Amino acid sequence: MLRRLKLATCLWVSIAANLISASPVQAGSLDKAQAAYQSGQYEDAVNQYLQVIEASESKSSPSPSASVYHNLGLAFDRQKELGQAVASYLRATQLQPRQGDFQYNLRFLLGQTQDKLDNNFHRPMETSFLLDQWTTERELFYLSISVFLIAAAVYSYAFLRTRYRTAATSVGSIFFLLSLYSAASLFYKSQFVPDQGAVIAPKLEAYSGPTQSVVIFELHAGAPFQILETSNDWVKIELSDQKRGWVRSEGIASFGNEHNILPAKASSKS
């Protein structure tokens, strides 16, 4: 019995690992982008990477990986586009929160901004225990399914064997609750985590409302924020110190699930 269980676990881990590293995405454009970057043609590299992102936005191809945003951020940085580079890395860290390269580069870039704001954005207290801050969507997905399958196996054991039935039911219930917990984290990550972005204009004024009423504060290129809502050409943002204001969308860049505000220069070329 133990041997069979070991065998099944090995098989499942290998299948899951294979699945997570699969899904080829627009290999042609990525090849070109890599080549352009290596040859120092950073503008071409940016446009190729943006093409991949735009294609995924129109659902014609799968979503790009966090590494695509990492490379895009590098290409922007080489072109001295600090705001766009920060926006790219914010997206990369959202997709892959544990990746050290992304965190390092983002810290490095934020250190070069004038406003010296960080990306530790406020999140509601009740969501602070969720797993989405440390895992990717796919990891959460397969984790919840795996834990559910373990719960189902333990329950099945409890059904078929009368010995240790109470203990097995308790263990199965714990695994079932864990699967619900990871599923809740996945749901929150995919539906409720606000998109993040950065200022690309040299200087951007934040207003109290979307009518240029009163200037509340000023931001400079590279300042990170999270997007709360949009109204026509206006975007309501929140900084890491919880300051809120409305800014014009032409002065910002954001790569997100809901608000994909691509940098005007590169997107117009593509």
Add this chain to the structure above:
Amino acid sequence: MVRIGSSSLIAVMLWFLSSATAFAGVLTGELDKSEGSLEDQFVYTLVIQGSFDDDPQFPVVDGLEVHAAGKSQNISIVNGKYSREVQVQFVLTPSKAGTYNIPPLSMKVDGKVMQTLPLEMKVSATSGSGGGSASGSAAGPASAQGEEGIFVERSFSKNSVYVGEAIGVKIKVYNRVKVVGAQPDFKYPSAFQIKNIEGQKTYTQMRGNAEYNVTELDAVLIPTREGDFTIEPAILVARVAVSRRQRSRSFFDDLMGPTELQEKRLRSDAATIKVLPLPLAGRRKDFSGLVGEFAMSAGLNPQSGNAGDTLNLTVNIQGLGASSGMSDLTLPFDSSVAKVYKDKPETREELDAEKGITSEKTFKYAIVPGKPGHFPLGKLVVQVFDPKKAAYQDLVAELGSIEIGGQALAGTTPVPGAPETDSQTAPVPPAAGKAPTKVEQKKVAVELIGKDLVEPHSQRMLSSSDQLTQSDWMIGGLLLALGMTGLGASGWLAMTKAPPEELLRIQRANKAFKLSKKQLDAAHHCLQKQDLAAALRMAQGCFKDYTGAKFGVTGAAVTLRDIEGYLRSKEVDRDTLLELREVWSALDQMIYAPPLGQNPSRGEELLMKTRKVLEQMERQC
């Protein structure tokens, strides 16, 4: 004869022809009245005799608002002939005075395209067309007002304002007839924020030679963007009681009373409001957003203390205009002087149809100085826009200075000229003479972590995806289905394929107490038949059978020790075991060493005890 026959034939043919004409489709349209005022609603009734497929559509007529009011149908069969009449009603509400031409309505009835006759409808200006001027001067009521007895007037306190400047609106309903109910329909462009003044004023007023009851519904409008805006007429749909005409007086009229209810659609004049933008000239970036006439005062209490003490600063801004949209204040001193903790500002607004809005906003700050010294706090300047002067103005409040004693708090730098502090507790300034700010600290941290960014990732890492794809959902769904199926299958197996002997044992265990009770009843029966020995044996047998069934003991005879052993394993309490032993011994004694002569009452008592012990055992097992 031939002549009579031919004329009969002609008559029959004519009859058929006439009957055919009678059942051909008919389409007519009529108005309930051809003349009226803007207060009236006109009802257009379309009568369709015959069959039709599509519902009739009323043509678009400029200045006429059309609502479908309903459809009624009448089907009749006369002499075997089927006929259908449908009446469709449209309510027409004119928006301006004049003559309206309603073009013919055409539709296919009984397979033929038919059309109604064009109709004309004359609409005179509202009988109560007074008021409504945006200039604020209420015009006198027209002569028709006296005849109608009810009309609406609207006036604005200003007709040209700046963005953010409040406008008072008065809507007065004059009436000298009985109003049974009223439904207001006041619409304003979306560029205006509307603040209704709660409660309505009622008073009497002379207009012309008549005295009217006046009901006033007031509001304040705040424009949020510039432009010329046309305010639609204020509409009030009122149900009023009017005297019946003499000619229609009848027995039923006498029963119903001398008045009848009529629905009136009253409207004021339309108005135009010009909203000007706030001028760019003179507007600073720290403009507060206040538009109106304001005054500011500030107070600091106390004005001296030790480092770490809390000083309360209160800033009060009040005046004519809305202050709810005002931005936060920027205090004139920097954070190196003191830490500032801001309280939520309090706003109080009073609405008035004449003045607009009178408001008051109070900001409260807790100031905690971190180091000793004399600190001038400077002047607090708030820029507001005064619409009367059409210029920006500065509200200035002198905050004075604070005198701070004591010792500097940790993490602060001493100020030149500050009183000497204990060098043991005061923070040591860096060699440069100035502590690094937070920004500088971050810069240092960034320099420490490296000189350049981490290089690009390889092609293999680029081609993976961190987000869910369709194949992920498919695989996940498949695995979930697999898990659910496995769970269901194992549950089904557990229910159906359990070993028979195990099932039997469970069934026996469940029925053990029931069987024992039956056995006890049989023992009672024996006792009644004066067979005491048999009854007692059966009672003792109850314990044995119960234990046997409950714990699956079969074969060899069960002794008291065996029973106690099984019960102990089920953690049955000591009292029950003692009682069991007592009853068992008594039964033994009565069976094997019976007293002289039969003693049924003792037997009855033992049977009762047996039942009691069995019940206790069942409860605990």
